[in-house]
Amino acid sequence: MSGKALDSYGDAVLRVQSVTKTFELPLGLVPAILRRKPEVVTAVDDVSLHVSKGEILGIVGESGCGKTTLLRCIARLYDPDSGQILFDGKDILKMRSGEMRSERRRIQMIFQDPYSSLNPRFRVGRMLDEVLSVHNVCPPNQRGERVAQLLEMVGMHADAAHRLPSQFSGGQRQRIGIARALAMEPTLLLADEPVSALDVSVQAQVINLLMDLQSQLSLTMIFVSHDLRVVRHISHRIVVMYLGKIMEMGTTSLIFSNPRHPYTKVLLAAAPQADPTLRTEVAAIQGDPPSPIHIPPGCRFHPRCPSASQSCQAEIPILKEVESGHFVACSMAEASMGN
């Protein structure tokens, strides 16, 4: 299957192999007394991917597709049920806490909500100083200078160090969050919907900042978002997820110029284009996504898929390479390939 093809990318900084993460739903009182088994949600289901050095990998999908859970597994904020997460060849899931702590320095995360991810009582300088001291990144007498340098790097004035998060706007707070992640000099930056809470004009500033930093510091980055326009703009390669599985994966230009999975096509068609000459009257797809507790058998997209056949109801399609660097998990896309 795809594993072999993925292995051919020798310079992978991160390799995720068959990672599965489930959550048990809380039981109500009566089922608990009756000792019923809790229901299980498989948020991430047997996902494999890799990220090459200096690459920006975008993960897109709607709510409940498992994109954030996957990212949190990579940061080891969640422990997956099974699978491997190889960071520079070492499985971080097998690391003990001490070892993990030093590796975590190299894997940093930017969070979605710039209002809740900063401590409201810490001045910006103290917040950055704290991360620097905990991980002993730079000697105490140079920390003040480093804080100023970090703030400058994200386009803020060094004076910001003396202020509280509440004195900044959403965009500025997100810059502070980025500075905090960069303080660790990470190899891998995990960005979880970093611009979703921002207004368009400010969103563009933060996107530019992330792209500049990525090329200046040759960062490797995973960028999770529900917004295809943003993901397309920033990513080199894109992973499309639906209900915990990868539906399609490939370079950004392939995904947009030649989408092969029906779900990807639907996502592309559903995103409102900022061009009044491209109006459509009919919705791209009918129906709601199914509950992640009761995932449909076979291909999980088949109940909503416009091109589903009988076999789609029974067989779970495997992610296969349909052209160089382009993977699709759809038996119909494969069939059309053969013709």
Added chain:
Amino acid sequence: MHFVAPQVIVKAVDGVSFSIRSRETFGLVGESGSGKTVTCRSILRLIHPPGEIVAGSIRYQNRELQNRELLTMPGSDFDRIRGREISMIFQDPMTALNPVLRIGNQILETLSKDDKASRQERTERAIQLMKMVGIPAPERRLREFPHQFSGGMRQRVMIAIALSRGPHLLLADEPTTAIDVTIQDQILKLLMRLQRELGMSMLFVTHDLGIVAQTCDTVAVMYAGRIVEQAATMTLFKAPHHPYTLGLIASVPSARSAGERLQPIPGSPPNLAHVPEGCRFHPRCAYASDECRQGEFPLREISPEHLSACIKDVR
């Protein structure tokens, strides 16, 4: 419309004028704090203290009602406007529905306002409304509670309630902001179809230029409590005039921009308690001159039906 905060007066909306034609979809677009929601809520007098509408008028007319002033109308008269002539759908369908009432009862509640019909007839009407907004198996779902509905289905219920009394004007305040993109697409297409079929006018409040391009006939762009540009949607996207509109359009990542730097607007929107002197956009405007820092600039017609508050011609 001003909010009176303990120390300062925040002018959330300041001297906004526009008119919505019959059967037209009018878009109000702007970033958070631009005053678009407050403008929309003012129409239904949904401004609560300390908020206060200090000046202006809102006029409404249809075939039966000639040119009525909504802001000064006695409350009892206004009850016949709100919900019946003008109704509204809100941003968050999760909180706009009552969690302890069955969906059917929430639809029937609005129907009971003026209908002399029996409960049986009203239930049939509720089922019909649910079908109209695309809720499958309405007879069964009528007896369910909001938590049994998905976000998209809840928004459909909200639309059914808003349309239950056959309004002539529907106010939609960011109706798809909290919803996934494929469901957003369904809701937008549903609203457009219903608007056409029922011959309603619609005021569509959104921050998303993509949604504006897809749904609106006319657009007004708001910034810091004012309309800075207004034009037919086609004109606005083809020939934007105000630097803020230009900046907004350039900020949206598109196929053309992929991999390149975006052209964002520098800085962030002003605090409305301390709006800049002169043109409110001048501190962020690349084309600002001394002239822009003095005096207020009203909307002017730069070509037929195309209004802009910018005194320059920067295109």
